Amino acid sequence: MYDPNNAALAASGGRMGGRSFSSGSSSSRSYSVPGNGGSRFSSYSVPYYAPAPFGGGGFYMGPAVGVGAGSSLFFILVGFAAFVLVSGFLSDRSESSVLTATEKTTVLKLQVGLLGMGRSLRKDLNRIAKVADTSTSEGLSFVLTETTLALLRHPDYCISGYSSVDVKRSVDDGERRFNQLSIEERGKFDEETLVNVNNIKRQSTSSQKASGFSNEYIVITILVAAEGVHKLPPINGSGDLKEALQKLASIPSSKIMAVEVLWTPQNEDDILSERELLEDYPLLRPL
Structure with a gap:
């Protein structure tokens, strides 16, 4: 029942956020x-x-x-x-x-798998990416807060989750870890069809049509680098996911060094099948 022609349709991705590691090294x-x-x-x-x-x-x-x-x-x-x-x-x-x-830098990752019926949430992410000023710390805080709120408002769509916390001893080590996680997630897209990073915006006009394959999913990844030591709970249930989202949203903008939100599929006509979900995001655990 798996249609290989639909595999390419899951490759569109959205990405928004920015980085300010150099200005965040005030603790030295x-x-x-x-x-x-x-x-x-x-x-x-x-x-x-x-x-x-x-x-x-x-x-x-x-x-x-x-x-x-x-x-x-x-x-x-x-x-x-x-x-x-x-x-x-x-x-x-x-x-x-x-x-x-x-003086430490914490790199946080929260990944959420959602049912494909949560298209309104995907529209929320598209809207945030189009209006956010991602060149300022306030703009990065806005991206983080609005993304976490969008997920908190649609708990019924969330079916799986994963979190990780890396505490690094310097800003440079934190930046390297953040970049590594970003590249890993971006490598799962064939094309970034909507981008707003450091207020540099780009949107692809290409569109691919799905052929009625209904078993679809959405994956949202939130990456944050923040000054100091921060924690997230392991995601073993919906309560853990809610707590993790609230902790991310409560990080002060003055402590934020970098934020990146990535989601796939970004194009509303694209499909992420169950097989692709399991292959590309094996760390997600059912809620």
Whole structure:
């Protein structure tokens, strides 16, 4: 009963979102200690005591050069610098450190399988992609919020789900993981027929007609990179899916580094069959 001619019809995909990793690296810190050049802390020596050179019971004090009024402040700064270095070393070895928690980047993925009758939801995604300004953090937050709301409003269409969370130790590692997940999902499309990424928009005018194959599905993938540590529950039921969507929608726009929403099929005349659903999205689990 499977019609191979319909396989190509499932390849249209929509994609919207954007990235701002470079502007999200505000948590990186640097510290400096006054050097020797041009500073009032330029040189110092510690007084020492030794026997008098010509005998006798007395002692004399060696020279103490350049010990100014600011020497105590110098030692305070040196001690502070040492504390920062030691704290950073110890925090790298502790996953629960407060210092490194804000420096980490979390990459979240939520994937939802829906019945094909949820065409109104697909129309919602098309509308969001056409109106969103994906060049700003507020626009990315809008894409994320509107997508999660669209899914929350149609729980009866959702039949399967999957979530993953990757906490990376730097922005660069988070960006690499986000790009990897994006490429994996985009590789499942033969053509991106509707695109709005970093406010660069493109829409294909080509259209393919389905031949009445009614066993159809829709898959929506949400990718988010956010500053700090964030969590999603494993998707084992509809309650887990609802919680995951609410958590994604609650991420502050100031913490968002990247958002990407991908869905297939994008073209309303295309079909995603059950066989293609199982082959291309094997991690989806029934709700």
